[in-house]
Structures are given as structure tokens and as C-alpha cells.
Amino acid sequence: MIAPGFADPGMDSQACFRALLTAMSYPGRIVALPSPTGMPSGLPPAMAALVLALCDEQTPLWQDAGDDAAAWIAFHTGAPAASLEAARFVMVTAALPSLGALCAGTDEEPQDGATLLLQVAALSEGAGWVLQGPGIKDAARLRVDGAPDGFVAARAALAPIFPRGIDIVLCAGDRIAALPRTTRIAESG
Amino acid sequence: MAVLARADREALRAALADGAPLPGWTRLRGPETGLLMLRGRMGGDGQAFNLTETTITRCTVSMDGRMGHATVLGRDAAHAELAAAIDAAMQDAAFRETLRQRVIEPLAAAQEAARARDARRAEATRVRFHTMAAMR
Numbered sequence: 452m453i454a455p456g457f458a459d460p461g462m463d464s465q466a467c468f469r470a471l472l473t474a475m476s477y478p479g480r481i482v483a484l485p486s487p488t489g490m491p492s493g494l495p496p497a498m499a500a501l502v503l504a505l506c507d508e509q510t511p512l513w514q515d516a517g518d519d520a521a522a523w524i525a526f527h528t529g530a531p532a533a534s535l536e537a538a539r540f541v542m543v544t545a546a547l548p549s550l551g552a553l554c555a556g557t558d559e560e561p562q563d564g565a566t567l568l569l570q571v572a573a574l575s576e577g578a579g580w581v582l583q584g585p586g587i588k589d590a591a592r593l594r595v596d597g598a599p600d601g602f603v604a605a606r607a608a609l610a611p612i613f614p615r616g617i618d619i620v621l622c623a624g625d626r627i628a629a630l631p632r633t634t635r636i637a638e639s640g
Numbered sequence: 641m642a643v644l645a646r647a648d649r650e651a652l653r654a655a656l657a658d659g660a661p662l663p664g665w666t667r668l669r670g671p672e673t674g675l676l677m678l679r680g681r682m683g684g685d686g687q688a689f690n691l692t693e694t695t696i697t698r699c700t701v702s703m704d705g706r707m708g709h710a711t712v713l714g715r716d717a718a719h720a721e722l723a724a725a726i727d728a729a730m731q732d733a734a735f736r737e738t739l740r741q742r743v744i745e746p747l748a749a750a751q752e753a754a755r756a757r758d759a760r761r762a763e764a765t766r767v768r769f770h771t772m773a774a775m776r
Binding site for chain 2: 452453454455456460526527
């Protein structure tokens with residue numbers, strides 16, 4: 452049985468997109484997303500909302516949340532399942548795959564780089580990682596509980612290939628924080 | 641399904657009105673309106689070509705764990721939703737026979753009668769192109 456999606460697909464998708472735009476513009480800032488009325492078990496509400504808002508039949512998607520999630524995504528968005536290398540959106544709820552395996556775009560078309568939606572346990576501002584880069588005045592602090600081991604190092608390893616790269620959205624419950632490819636992370640200040 | 645899609649909203653409501661009410665349902669997707677490209681073939685065997693786009697409205701509902709789908713021509717959201725609900729109820733043995741007798745069969749008969757009437761009117765004005773037929 453497939454769960455419903457957004458209560459009001461038009462308005463909720465737009466609210467979700469606007470929230471993501473804010474999160475991407477101010478890396479490390481935590482924003483809340485409207486939650487869908489239903490979603491498969493295993494998907495945090497924020498990740499489900501982002502998939503509904505962003506994906507359609509032109510965005511190949513890789514996910515590890517299981518068959519229920521695959522059926523729900525196909526029903527509501529029509530996004531085709533793809534290999535890790537070909538996917539435009541990568542949803543990770545369990546073990547983090549090697550970031551180097553994801554599509555990073557090309558130097559001519561860096562916008563083709565994948566967007567990684569990563570489930571974490573909790574997000575809070577004002578402590579933890581020190582973020583610097585475009586969109587951040589001086590420095591921002593973001594505390595991430597439940598980030599995969601070696602995540603910061605794996606992400607930093609992609610910095611030399613800029614403008615290619617991947618953009619990351621951390622999802623915890625109905626809240627997200629974005630880490631665009633331009634943001635630099637230091638694990639402690 | 642085709643019968644439900646061809647009927648109009650009021651006909652569906654009227655057909656349902658004198659039977660047991662349908663169980664409640666929840667919307668899973670839609671009703672939402674979009675465009676569908678209709679394709680045609682000359683003479684039934686030519687190359688397929690895009691004839692026109694048409695407006696369709698689709699809806700999926702769930703009723704007691706069963707999913708009902710409907711896609712109807714036009715932009716009548718209530719029609720699509722009602723057709724999807726009937727589709728879901730038809731999967732339930734308790735409703736299937738009643739719905740078939742009260743809704744599907746009368747509507748099918750009415751649609752068949754209308755089609756036959758139109759066909760009769762058209763037949764009266766048919767022109768036979770004997771020469772064209774002989775050349776094939």
C-alpha cells in the first residue's frame with residue numbers, strides 16, 4: 452500500500468523549494484520543511500519532502516531506503532532508479548557510499564553534480580563543526596549527531612576538483628541543513 | 641473502467657445515490673490535471689504521428705487498503721475522484737456485484753445506446769469511395 456504525499460502538492464513543493472534555497476544560501480543554517488501527510492517507513496520527513504519537491508521523471512535517483520520507499524517515490528514523482536554513478540539525487544539513510552563514486556558533473560557542466568540527501572540523527576546550530584565559505588559571514592557552527600565516520604574528510608577530498616563536486620543536504624526529522632560544495636568544514640574550532 | 645471514465649460526474653452520483661454508500665476513502669495522489677499526447681495512424685497502419693494534446697485528470701485513492709485509479713478526459717476533478725473510488729470499491733467482493741448491477745451495467749447500456757444512435761446517424765451520410773477502395 453502506497454502512502455500519500457503532500458497534502459497540497461503545489462504549495463507544499465514550493466514551500467519546500469524555498470526552504471531548501473534558504474538552506475543552500477546560508478550553509479549551516481537549519482530550516483524546517485513542510486512534512487508530507489504520509490511517507491514510507493525509514494524515510495525521515497525532510498528527506499521525503501525534498502524528494503517530492505525536487506524529483507521527477509528527469510532526475511535519476513539512487514536510494515537505500517528499501518522497496519516501500521522505491522514504490523512510493525516512483526508513484527509520486529516518477530523518478531527512475533539509477534546506479535550510484537548516474538544518479539542526480541542520492542538518498543542515504545544507512546551506510547554512506549564512497550563520495551568519489553557519485554557523479555560530480557563536468558568542468559563544462561558542473562551543475563550536473565549529484566545532490567546527496569543524507570540522514571543524520573540530529574542537527575543543532577552554535578556548536579560543533581566550523582563552516583566557512585560563500586554564504587557565511589566569518590564562520591558558522593553546525594553540530595551534526597550521527598554523521599558517518601570519515602564524512603568530513605571524504606567531503607574535503609572532493610574540494611580540489613571544484614567546480615565539479617557534490618552538494619549535500621543533511622536531514623534530521625523535518626529539519627535540514629545544507630553543505631554546498633563550496634563550504635569548508637573544520638571539525639573543531 | 642472505461643465505462644466510469646466515459647460517464648459524467650452527475651451520472652455517477654445518480655447511479656450511486658440509490659445504493660449502499662461507499663466506504664470512506666483517502667486521496668493518495670491528485671486529483672490532478674495534465675496533458676496527454678494523443679497519437680494517430682493514417683488508415684490504421686501508417687506511421688504514428690502526434691494528433692493533439694488533450695486534457696486529462698487522474699486520481700488515485702485508497703479505501704480499506706485497496707488502491708483505486710482513474711484517468712478521465714477533461715478537468716472534472718470530482719469525476720476522477722469518484723471513478724477512482726468506485727474502482728477501489730469494485731475490488732471489494734462485498735461491493736462488486738451491487739456496483740456492477742447498479743452502476744456499471746446501466747451506464748454501459750446507456751453509453752452503448754448513445755454510440756449506436758450516433759453510428760446510425762453517421763451511417764446515413766456515408767459516402768463510399770469505390771475507386772479509392774479498388775486502388776488499395
